[in-house]
Amino acid sequence: MEGKSSFSAKRRETVLKAMEQETPLDLLVIGGGITGAGIALDAATRGMRVGVLEKNDFGSGTSSRSTKLIHGGLRYLKQGDVKLVQEVGRERAILYKNAPHLVVPAPMLLPVYKGGTYGYLATSIGLYVYDWLAGVARKERRKMLSRKQTMELEPLLKKDGLKGGGLYFEYRTDDARLTLDIMKTACQRGAKAVNYTEVTDFVYENGRAAGVTVHDRISGRHHEIRAKHIVNAAGPWADEIRSIDGSLKGKRLFLTKGVHLVVDSHRLPVHQAAYFDTPDGRMVFVIPRGHITYIGTTDTAYSASIDQPRMTQEDRDYLIRAVNAMFPAVKLTERDIRSHWAGLRPLIYEEGKGPSELSRKDEIFISDSQLITIAGGKLTGFRKMAEKVVDLVAGRLQQSGGKAYPSCSTDKITISGGERPEGVSYEDWKRQMIQDGIAAGVDGQTMQEWVDLYGSNALRIVKRLPESARLNIPPQLQWLHAQLTYSVEEEMTVTPADFLRLRSGWSYFNLAKAEKYRNIVEKMMNDLLDLQPEQKEAQLAMLNQLFRHLHELPVNEQQLQSMTS
Structure with missing residues (x-):
């Protein structure tokens, strides 16, 4: 068992050398976040020889620093983007089916206040339209609550001005684990992926990007990897890769920072997740998760280090004020913060728009050297982003080599950890795995944690x-x-x-x-x-x-x- 997996840290250099020798790859992906992982899975599933290079660890950037929700697209409805609401609704349902260990339905309370962003009627209509567009399952469709019902559901809410609330569904996830398990699934299907490998330069043939020079940050060695097509899926670092290519012109990224705080649940003992207005008109989530509650997010322009985005005291104090305004009895202070994270949203810059107004849509840029860059987008939409990129690459490969590739089928692929016996519900399978672990000598709390983190792969740890x-x-x-x-x-x-x-x-x-x-x-x-x-x-x-x-x-x-x- 030792070191045999192609996704073993002990085999990093072996995989990297194989990538170097398998010249040229059909596709080389720069960036091992959720988008790069999705591209690798799609391309490998279609039969392409694909490699992934990630300069830090997989999912270490934006893909592990989100609000950790597979959104159904409610905010897109506010922006009038009906098509996007439909798409992310479908994508959420696909992920729930294919990664049941990591995508968990979570009812979300949207309290309605006098003078708030939306009135009671507008909230009711909006959530109804959202459910309809996103194809929400009947048992998860929105419920409108009276003032009394809202207070019974969440007694900690501010009472002054409360008119009622709407209860709708989001899906909670572990974004870092989701990224990793998708990358593992891609590697099981033939992709080669290596972390801590930084692209330092491009190799050109007749003006076309035909490969990259790579610095292995663990061994210190350098490698040259060739590919027929190169995709830049580096998230916040995408413009840095475009700069190396000499193609940073036209549209550029606009980075905004989102910050989240973690407190012990007894200090913010909300009964369930909530999404609410802040005093300045922005929206904040409060999400209970086991013995903690986390709070987020901010949305501010960012221009400091991309490698080390950090929360500031200003960020912390903003979120504390927002929570104390909505839940006045809790009286959070800075001493209550147990941990936190800060992440960057790589948005496409649009003249005259503020950070919260910028579109979350993805976009593809193709440079003169034929470097393909995918930028923007959201966690929920990663699979469709990957499909667009791989469709483009497949068309080009067919045009140059005559080989036709099948269409995308990742909507039917179970993500590593989501496997279960045929005919058995995932909830029943979870209970069985926990029982099996306990029988093997693992204490119940540890086995529960393993199953929540790893899904069916928890049994591989037990072995x-x-x-x-x-x-x-x-x-x-x-x-x-x-x-x-x-x-x-x-x-x-x-x-x-x-x-x-x-x-x-x-x-x-x-x-x-x-x-x-x-x-x-x-x-x-x-x-x-x-x-x-x-x-x-x-x-x-x-x-x-x-x-x-x-x-x-x-x-x-x-x-x-x-x-x-």
Whole structure:
């Protein structure tokens, strides 16, 4: 079992060399976020030889820093974009079917206040139209609530001016896990993907981008990878890739920052998720998740470091004020913040529009060198974005080589972790997996967490427990060793920081656990990866930086700019 997966951290260099030798690939994707993962899955499924290069870890940028909702497109209805509401509604239903371990229906309360953005009638009509356009299942269609019903559903709401509310459905997800499991599925179908590989230059033939020079940030080695077509799916870094290509002209990205706070559930004990007006007219989510509640998001123009977007004290105080205005009894303070995250939205710049007004639509740019760039878009729409890109590449490959490729079929592909026995509901399968884990010696809470994180792949971790015991790992740590071994050998986890933030989500949603086990995780991963002293130092520095950013905040954007310039 050890190191055999093509998605093993121990086989990174082998996969990278294979990518280099398989010249030229049909398609090379720059960027290992949700869009790059979706493109890789679509292309591999159609039979293309596809490679993915990600300069950090998979999903480490925008794709792990969202509100962690598979939106049905309510905000697009507000903008009058009927077609987009229909599309994201369909996409949400597809994801719910194909990744049931990561896409969970979550009822959302939309309180209606006198003088708010929408009146009661407008909210009722809007949610009805939204359900109809998005094809929402009957059991999940909106319900309008009286003032009394709204207060019974959420007693903490501000009472002054409350007229009632609307209850509709969003779908909660773990965006980092979704990105990773899609990439794993792509690799199972033949794609090659390697993290910590930075594109430093392009290779040209007759003025056409025919390959890239890559710096492996782990080994320090350089590689040259050739491809018939190259797609830039680098999210907030897309314009940097266009600059390397010398094609940064015309439309450009406009980056906005979104910030989220995490507090213990007893400090914001909302009964269920809510979406509400802030005093300045913007909208904020409050979402309970196990023993925590998270709050977001801001939407402000951003021009500091793309590699290290960070929350400022201004961001924090804005969200605290918004929550205290809507839930006046809770009286949150800065001391209640357990963790947080900040992410960047790579929007397409439009003259005269503010950050919240810019379209979330995606767009494709093709440079003179034939570099294809996909920019903009939303988490929910990643599969359709990928389909557009791969359709374009398939047409070009057929034109140049005569080979026809099938149409997109990713709507029918179960994402890794979502598998279950035929004829068994996913809820019944979850219960069975938890029982099987407990029978194998895993405590119930740990097995529940594994099933929630990994879906059916949790059983692959359970199978590693005997090996952890054979290696004389202390009994109370065998669960962690098995989880880390799986993460390294089947999820290309290269650093302890990536495990704590992206693979497990502990640094976001269980900071006490992350702090408790950080040193043990570091030691176990050093042994699993057989790291050299200088590599251990580099990994420790990344780990320290992760926790430092959770505890130290710049005062404002100006200070952040000076810290990162």
